[in-house]
Structures are given as C-alpha cells and as structure tokens.
Amino acid sequence: MPDNRSPNPALSRRKFLSAAAAGTATLGLAGCVSVPSTQKLVVIDTPPEPDPQLSSLASMYGPLQDGPYLIPAVPFDKIPSRFHRQEVADPTGERPGTIVVDVSQHFLYLVRPRGRAMRYGVGLGRAGFEWSGKGVIERKAEWPRWHPPAEMIDRQPELEKYRTTYNKQTGEWEGGMDGGLNNPLGARAHYIYQDGKDTLYRVHGSPEWWTIGKSVSSGCVRMINQDVIDLYGRVTTGSPILVTNGVGVA
Numbered sequence: 001m002p003d004n005r006s007p008n009p010a011l012s013r014r015k016f017l018s019a020a021a022a023g024t025a026t027l028g029l030a031g032c033v034s035v036p037s038t039q040k041l042v043v044i045d046t047p048p049e050p051d052p053q054l055s056s057l058a059s060m061y062g063p064l065q066d067g068p069y070l071i072p073a074v075p076f077d078k079i080p081s082r083f084h085r086q087e088v089a090d091p092t093g094e095r096p097g098t099i100v101v102d103v104s105q106h107f108l109y110l111v112r113p114r115g116r117a118m119r120y121g122v123g124l125g126r127a128g129f130e131w132s133g134k135g136v137i138e139r140k141a142e143w144p145r146w147h148p149p150a151e152m153i154d155r156q157p158e159l160e161k162y163r164t165t166y167n168k169q170t171g172e173w174e175g176g177m178d179g180g181l182n183n184p185l186g187a188r189a190h191y192i193y194q195d196g197k198d199t200l201y202r203v204h205g206s207p208e209w210w211t212i213g214k215s216v217s218s219g220c221v222r223m224i225n226q227d228v229i230d231l232y233g234r235v236t237t238g239s240p241i242l243v244t245n246g247v248g249v250a
Contacts, residue, residue: 083121143179
C-alpha cells in the first residue's frame with residue numbers, strides 16, 4: 001500500500017512518441033551524427049555480451065539473504081513468463097539509464113546501451129490512483145520506512161498506528177512502519193520527484209508477488225523483491241523516469 005496523491009494528467013502514447021521524435025523532451029534521444037554520402041559506412045554488429053546477473057529463474061527468484069532479512073523464494077512458475085526479469089530489445093527510444101514504465105503492459109524498462117533494455121514485470125495502481133509523467137529518481141533506500149499518507153489512513157483506519165507526525169523540535173518525521181519483510185515498500189524504494197518536489201510515488205519492492213501484472217495498489221510501481229534489488233543495483237540517483245501508457249510493445 002504505497003504513498004498516494006492526486007494523479008497528474010496521463011501522458012498519451014502519441015505525445016510520448018512525438019516528444020521522442022522531436023528530441024526536445026528532457027529524456028529525449030541523443031543527437032545524430034551525419035556521414036558524408038561519398039563514404040561507404042561499414043557497420044559491424046557485435047552481439048551483446050550476456051548479462052552475468054541474468055541466470056536461471058530458480059536462481060533469480062530463489063531465497064535471498066539481504067542483510068538481516070531472508071527474502072522468501074518466489075513461485076515464478078505461477079507468474080506469467082512475460083513478467084519475468086529479462087533483457088529485451090529496447091522499445092522506448094530513450095537514452096541509456098532511463099527508467100520507462102509502460103502502464104498498459106505492466107512492464108518497467110531500464111534502458112541499456114546498444115538498443116537493449118532490462119524488462120521487469122510490475123504491479124500498478126488501480127483506476128483513480130495512477131500517476132504518469134516525467135520525473136527523476138531523487139533518492140533510493142534499502143528496506144525503507146513506510147509513511148502512509150493521511151488520506152490512506154482515513155480510508156483504512158487499521159493503519160492508524162502507522163500515522164506519521166512532524167516533530168518541529170527535531171525537524172524529523174516520526175512514526176510509520178519499520179522496514180522489513182512485511183513492509184509494503186519491500187526491500188528497496190526509488191523515490192520519484194518532479195520539478196524538485198516529491199510526487200509521493202515510488203518504484204518499490206513488495207512481498208505480494210501475485211500482484212505483478214495487475215492493477216491493485218494505491219498508485220505506486222511495485223516489483224518482486226528480487227527484481228527491485230536487481231534494479232536498485234543498476235540505477236543511480238538522478239536517473240530519469242518516464243511513466244506512460246504504451247511504448248509500442250509487440
């Protein structure tokens with residue numbers, strides 16, 4: 001049950017494609033280099049090297065000791081294979097290092113060099129709670145503390161014990177739920193900011209692997225804990241993120 005606030009206007013697929021073509025968006029394509037027509041251009045296509053972190057499904061989704069916590073194995077055979085972590089041809093056209101969430105397909109892409117991308121299955125917010133647009137990963141956290149917003153507590157009174165209050169003397173927020181295996185933010189969280197402000201939306205882990213590929217949460221992008229740990233190791237603070245409705249996936 002991630003953080004939530006009123007959603008921003010959705011970014012349509014047409015706008016996404018036109019922005020990429022124009023090259024004016026913050027997350028746009030890199031500039032092109034002209035080649036004189038009198039020269040013969042020889043292109044040697046070298047196959048990408050295998051990713052050492054992509055192994056058997058049993059290894060990727062097996063039990064994982066992470067600090068003091070033993071993350072349970074995920075029954076990957078109960079999750080549609082398209083949502084398993086895998087490297088694919090990049091369908092987004094974004095620059096390497098960009099995170100693209102395609103809400104129409106329940107996929108998260110991390111764009112890699114040479115036209116490739118890491119693809120992960122994700123769970124998303126149900127109707128009325130989605131967020132879309134462009135932002136940056138302003139900060140990251142391991143086993144993060146969860147601070148449910150007041151609006152969520154009002155809808156779910158059983159969360160009252162996790163209400164957060166601001167201590168003016170210490171300048172810190174107090175309360176919330178400690179990080180751990182049952183924390184809704186899971187093993188890792190990536191905090192999405194837009195125009196320097198916290199959107200209250202996160203890309204985070206979740207113990208509820210059965211929600212991957214579905215829209216059931218209150219707005220955030222949730223991942224299998226094993227997958228969010230993998231993503232966390234590949235993403236740097238300041239990475240751009242684009243959440244959009246469709247990137248032309250076949």
